[in-house]
Amino acid sequence: MDLSLVDWYNKALSNCTCGHHHHPLSMEELTIKSGATDELRSYLLRKKWMKVHVVYDRNTRTAAGDQVVDQLTVDNIHIGISEIEEDENQDVIADEAAIMQVLTEVDHETDVLMAVGAGTLHDITRYAAYTLGKPFISIPTAPSVDGFNSMGAPIVLKKKKKTFQTQTPIALFADVDVLKEAPTDMTAAGFGDVLGKYTALADWHFGAITANEPFCDQAAEMTLEALNQAIQSAKDIRAGSAKGMENLFEALLKSGMAMSLFGHSHPASGGEHHLSHYWEMGFLAEGRKQLLHGEKIGVSTGLIADIYHEHVEKKVALDPLLTDAQKERIALIFKDLPTGDDINTLLGQVGGKTTLAELGVEEVLYQESIHNAHTLRKRNTMLRYLNERE
Template identity: 45%
Template sequence: MTEKGQPLAYSNIGIGATAKEELLRFLQKKCWKHPVIVCDRNTYEAAGRVLADELKAGGVKAAKLIIPEHEAGAAAADERTLFYTLINIAEETDVIIAAGSGTIHDITRFAAYQRGLPFISFPTAPSVDGFTSAGAPLILNGTKTTIQTKAPIALFADTNLLKDAPRSMTAAGFGDMLGKITSLADWEISRRLADEPYSEAGAKLVKDALWQCIDHRADIAAGTETGIQILMEALIVSGLVMLALDHSRPASGGEHHISHWIEMEMLKTKQPPILHGAKVGCACAVLSDIYKELACHEKLAELPPNFREAIQSAYEGLPDGKTIAGWLTSAGGPACFDEIGVKKDLVCDALNHAHTLRDRYTGLTIINEHAALFAHHLLQ
């Protein structure tokens, strides 16, 4: 169940060429007559306008709310934007539609929660697995803070529009999915060594979704209908598993902690933001090599046998960083931090500190907790 008892039912999810019509029928079924479409300038042109036209043709007149860009050239989910959004949602509004990528969704999620309104997700790029999430990562007082808000009541993803999303966004979605290589391995570790909650079924769903993406990377790179459909479905499965379990372990391990650390440092120094999935993909390639090295490290013998067994079984068989980088490149995305302008010092810093961001056990935690054995050698 999502916030305030509204379930995100599987029947309220549509991915395909008729998503706009499905959204219209959903509004009609719910008797909602005053939707507002929240978007930014780009996503209004790419998707908001055609959606509004479709709704209008079906007798539903939607208001539009275009979120202003910040100096850096993109909308940001910070106090200024959130306040702007809240005061610009008209009194008669009965449902909010997020037409955009991750940030537009986070702004909408927060506004919907504050105003006690349902919201519908209408993603414009297959860029991230967080569309269905209840948590909104916001920038509060210059720091990234995730607060619990609400999940969408429905999601309609139009593959005709998603096909035309910028290639960097699609590649970022693929990067966010590849991150599951290390997050699933870390989840196995947290289950075996820290007794953290685990779900066999959840792990299998996310793993299958991950491998669908790897197997269809050429289609994803080419932006074919099949490729986009597979990537979007994978991202949604990952999001739904997190929603069902009420934690993000299947989809967020050490690679996400590294990405968050880097993001926060770049925010502090006012550097332009990098797409979430781009950072996650690069982090996954780096971390996979570190984990593989850990799994065959000679000092592993000095840890208790259950540690040794768990580490070897979770990490030994991971694909190496070069293979992961190759997959990222084949989908048209960046494959190493150098390519996205993240300095080596910052990556090193993240490897040594990112495990402190969350109270969650990962391979990064193990390496840093046994710094005398591994850290100096592995985390450079």
């Protein structure tokens, strides 16, 4: 059992003096290595869980689902399966139809659900398992997003996205041999989601300085460590090597753990996530094929970093409601942000998309998002400040 990440989390937990209430990690097993699913078998046998329900889609069934099912069948474990169907755009969406499919297909004697896939399949399984009052196990197939170990399940309800607080996986087995086979656009998306922490952290600091948003040094430190780990591994990620996949996946988990420690998404989500959510809602409303979360974040991070570089200093300097000490701290934080070019260079290193045109986000939607996206969430980001402060 690889406990190093759990130890890492617990160290942050014990070092924290911020005064906010933090939870110990509720994960019983956390394994990232080649052949990780061997440990899944022994975990299930140890728990005496002989009835499991696997959730996958057409792609993740081939990537890992069939293999997991074959392995478990040897041990006479009874396996139920939900293969989530794609919509007319060939997208698998975490919506009411997908969740109902799982809820109606799970046998009531099932001990545990198992998400085999990337972010969306985890959200579907997470929500369904929580509703059924059962634990779920995470079997990631791509290092594409930082939400594997989070409690939040973003669900599309009547074509609108809403995030529900549900549960974290009870155990996670990430097979590096499977992650290595993930398509480049998915690993680049994972890398993009991590890069978003640059502006997310700046926004979080800003909210704490100006609006008393709760803040935790340890959670910020953990997020920064995740960011550095991913950036240092850019070459290996591009090469799709075991080392690269392991480092990227660890970085994503660390970002997720920082959110778990803090109990909210502040460490990992700021103005760049607002823009991305706005674009996503625009695409949903028009029934367009969805983009990967992380590829939107990669692009939105570069764009919003440039907006911040252009406007923050002047606006903050002239603000009569801020003290000199506040102005000084804010200036330091935002001066340190990489520029849009820096972000795009990093994204380029892993073969990621860098422009709105590559995403297919039109200029009209982008302009709308800059002026309205901050209203999607009650959070005092710099994006909100630039829009709302006179």
